[in-house]
Amino acid sequence: MELTRRETMLGALVTGVAASMPAQAKVPLSDKPAPGYYRYRVGEIEITAVNDGVSAMPITDDFVRNVSKAEVNKTLESLFMAPNVYAGPYNPILINTGRQLALVDTGTGEAGFTSSNGINGRLMLSLAAAGVDPKDIDVVIISHYHGDHINGLIKADGSLAFPNAEIAAPLDEHRFWMDDNEMSRAATPRIDATFKNARRVMTPDVLKRIRPYEAGKEVIAGVTAVSTPGHTPGHMSLVVASGSKSVYVQGDVTHAPWLFARNPGWHFMLDVDPVAAEATRRKVYDMLVAERMAVQGFHYPFPALGHVERTSTGYREVLVQWSPVL
């Protein structure tokens, strides 16, 4: 290959530039992560995923009740994830219909933020990054009464985190967890703790703002509730629809899809009724596959939007590519 005139210039010029390299970069290393929000449109409705962080839950022997810890760890290894820990993302979403701004689920709350692992309880940071003041939220829609969905309703001092919002809660879910007779029959310490946590969060101020909602009806205009019981007795999903577009907001129909959508027969320790949860999961995912419908999953990897394909053993999430524009 013949040297060009331009190339001949290179040797002479490079030394001078390289010699001027600084001993320290002008931009210091940062401790600041990227903001945890992501915005997209469903027809005329705007959805913003607002990340609350990621769990660091130890994988116990009963993490999946019908599968060994060794098999869970083997799966995590195949996914290039650390063993013995469940890094499950928490992704509440904002739904702005133009007329109302709704927050779906509230994350692990201020208490989560100060927990030892320190990587959850970040919803308020993500809301601020997205330019949303908690006072501006008109309605909080709760999918179910597990702590990572309701704890963020109150601040560390017990006051309302979203002081101007009504709180739309599934009627059957509220009935179950607030029923003292049901609590007295709690099958496991974990379920008993969920009853007690619901009483901690459902302060008089919270209860005053609760509006129960039911399946088959709109919670707010454009957002319809769908009954998806099993994970908890009154667990609800939502269909957000505008024009010809829609997205299925699944709540905890599956926990992290890389485990529980790919293995729909795995019974997660937090499923109150694992058999009903599996039946719901298969029904919803069969529908998502048949309809090629987009799904927004609370425990999907941020920004937590995808589709679902069928595999020989279950389903696989196909995440939507990040778009640089709405």
Next chain:
Amino acid sequence: MELTRRETMLGALVTGVAASMPAQAKVPLSDKPAPGYYRYRVGEIEITAVNDGVSAMPITDDFVRNVSKAEVNKTLESLFMAPNVYAGPYNPILINTGRQLALVDTGTGEAGFTSSNGINGRLMLSLAAAGVDPKDIDVVIISHYHGDHINGLIKADGSLAFPNAEIAAPLDEHRFWMDDNEMSRAATPRIDATFKNARRVMTPDVLKRIRPYEAGKEVIAGVTAVSTPGHTPGHMSLVVASGSKSVYVQGDVTHAPWLFARNPGWHFMLDVDPVAAEATRRKVYDMLVAERMAVQGFHYPFPALGHVERTSTGYREVLVQWSPVL
């Protein structure tokens, strides 16, 4: 189920709250997408993916030379993507070693930003969001001379986009594309256009700052060049290493992995030597699989970091979950 005292309160209180719902959300619908940057650490080195946007390239008959347009469209459909268009992401990265701040590849440039689809040429927006002034970049490292990697070296007026940076360019790549004899033998109009574009971008000001680099040597401390020819004659990848951690910065060893990692035998229209490109691709991906090494891909979905698993037909990318902290 028995009604509790708290639940009995619900009916009475809800109507009042619902009636106060506003006719318009206090937060208007936004046109502002989330900022396109994402930061993580490799040992003591900080990497920031800075998204330049996404292409909207028509799928022509020769988009994959040895596969029909119908088969490409069928694959896109299976991935829940629109047919007839290649939505290929562009993801330059920043590497901050503490001593130097490097930008690897420069995106489609200001001209891209004003192109008809308007979703590329966004690097400067992403840099600003990440808090980086183009003046603070010490070195730009170029993987190869295709326009989406070099065009951002200059602004629309032809001046230097990174006025204080040296420009590290692969020696063989520079030699090839700047050689007028090679240009006179250009095999296709597309390759001829790449020669001409290189001459447009390599202004005297750019050429003055170029420092050629070679495989097997550090381009800057902690960043070693690896020869990966085929996509272009002098195409280079980089290994970023710090302590026991490393990541393989692959450039265009594959274009979008959902097409070209999963089908390593597909010959992409932009591969100058498709047979050599396939050989490089298989060699690099076999290594990534064997070493379980993380890969940062320019055309991977933002934030463009993943691992690779072997499949019956090739490889599959397993993207790293978004982390809320560094």
